Amino acid sequence: MSDAEAAAGATDEADGDNPPVRRVSDWDAGRLSGLADAHGTPLYVQDLDRVRENCERLLAAFPDADVRYAVKAHTGQAVLETVRDAGLDAECASAGEVDRALAAGFDGSRLHYTAVNPPARDLDYVAGVAEADPDLTVTVGAVDTLDRLAERGYDGRVCVRVNPGVGAGHHEKVTTGGAAKFGVPYDRAAEVTRDAAERFDAVGVHAHAGSGIDPDQLDSHRELVARMGDLARELTDPDAEGAAPLDLEYVDVGGGFGVPYEEDAPALDLRAVADATREAVAPLPEGVDLAIEPGRYVVADAGVLLARVNTVKPTPDETVVGVDAGMTDLLRPAMYDAYHPIRNLGSGRGREGGDAPPVGEREATPVTVAGPICETGDAFCENRALAEPVRGDLLAVGVAGAYGYEMASQYNSRPRPAEVALDDGTATIARRRETLGDLTTVEREIPRDRAGRSEGDR
Numbered sequence: 001m002s003d004a005e006a007a008a009g010a011t012d013e014a015d016g017d018n019p020p021v022r023r024v025s026d027w028d029a030g031r032l033s034g035l036a037d038a039h040g041t042p043l044y045v046q047d048l049d050r051v052r053e054n055c056e057r058l059l060a061a062f063p064d065a066d067v068r069y070a071v072k073a074h075t076g077q078a079v080l081e082t083v084r085d086a087g088l089d090a091e092c093a094s095a096g097e098v099d100r101a102l103a104a105g106f107d108g109s110r111l112h113y114t115a116v117n118p119p120a121r122d123l124d125y126v127a128g129v130a131e132a133d134p135d136l137t138v139t140v141g142a143v144d145t146l147d148r149l150a151e152r153g154y155d156g157r158v159c160v161r162v163n164p165g166v167g168a169g170h171h172e173k174v175t176t177g178g179a180a181k182f183g184v185p186y187d188r189a190a191e192v193t194r195d196a197a198e199r200f201d202a203v204g205v206h207a208h209a210g211s212g213i214d215p216d217q218l219d220s221h222r223e224l225v226a227r228m229g230d231l232a233r234e235l236t237d238p239d240a241e242g243a244a245p246l247d248l249e250y251v252d253v254g255g256g257f258g259v260p261y262e263e264d265a266p267a268l269d270l271r272a273v274a275d276a277t278r279e280a281v282a283p284l285p286e287g288v289d290l291a292i293e294p295g296r297y298v299v300a301d302a303g304v305l306l307a308r309v310n311t312v313k314p315t316p317d318e319t320v321v322g323v324d325a326g327m328t329d330l331l332r333p334a335m336y337d338a339y340h341p342i343r344n345l346g347s348g349r350g351r352e353g354g355d356a357p358p359v360g361e362r363e364a365t366p367v368t369v370a371g372p373i374c375e376t377g378d379a380f381c382e383n384r385a386l387a388e389p390v391r392g393d394l395l396a397v398g399v400a401g402a403y404g405y406e407m408a409s410q411y412n413s414r415p416r417p418a419e420v421a422l423d424d425g426t427a428t429i430a431r432r433r434e435t436l437g438d439l440t441t442v443e444r445e446i447p448r449d450r451a452g453r454s455e456g457d458r
């Protein structure tokens, strides 16, 4: 065996300990049932060990890149601390996320704030943070935002967000609709970045396509990355006519690393994506690094949502299974028609031997799993074959760790669920279950100034 083969073998082995995806079927049913019994449902379970594994896989696939966790996928303090310890930076989309990242111990040099149509309040806050910690970087997607930063006395690190205008195979096609909201148009990017460098420390260029990088979409990813490499070379070119070369530190090609939601969908081949990315961005100018911003990939398969079956209603076409979690707990199915795998864990209380046979012996039955919200769209699946659910069963909704709790709301005056973090097997409450009292907190605690005016009056 050659050294290279030996190294490859070692890599495979490492991959064996750290599989590319954790399926809902991989979770320990007894453990999940125990957590549901102990903490009630609906309950999110987020496994920090899996978060760590995902960070490690990313760092191994992109050894020379800056890896920045897009915090919005899951902002829980325990997750942020885990990601920080694993060595990733934090990419924040709001003042609130910057605040959380600071609380989790990220210092300015590891903080990237991406200002998308930023509210004045957010810019005030971030400019204040930057005064104390000038290593923070602001990523800016509009010339207006540069002006608004300058008005606040900010003259620190900026990165320019570019709308690369990449649509499958159509280089010059302008991206339509809401996508124009993100970033300056590609053909103005060089000019805007040079202008930014006059007033700020221009350290990078950035693009985030938004859509999932999955096995079918590598071509458009490659195209985006190549365009960003071109831009970096143009901006740093020492021979460019009439323009001094910029001292860029990085080209950030964003997130969007896909995670398989369907049970039989293949996992992303991260190494292949990394190779394609490196190849497409090359040759990077001296001193310019590649940066990526995975969000979903870090946390999605590290989380499940547990829900208890309340009602089972047979109809001629299908059976409607009512559970105690709904779109207020996990919005993605209602909002994006997103698929989440669902596994029936049975009653979890050893009642299978009584009322119903063990889940393994039940027949697969087409069911709609619906939540308690007064909306037709409040369903996690329709006509899905599950081991026939009975009242009291526990269902695990898989791949719920990204954009799950983050998108939870109190619509229908439903308190948000609890979340348990598993760390080295130990469970701790990461977010307590909200109470009915929490629902009216903001109505009861209206701060008043000395003149008796409430905040809303000012």
Ligand SMILES: *Cc1c(COP(=O)(O)O)cnc(C)c1O
Binding pocket: 070, 072, 073, 091, 093, 114, 208, 210, 211, 212, 254, 255, 256, 257, 293, 294, 295, 296, 297
């Ligand atoms: C949301 C977001 C990401 C992460 O996207 P994922 O699909 O979760 O990987 C990265 N960068 C920016 C700027 C984002 O807004």
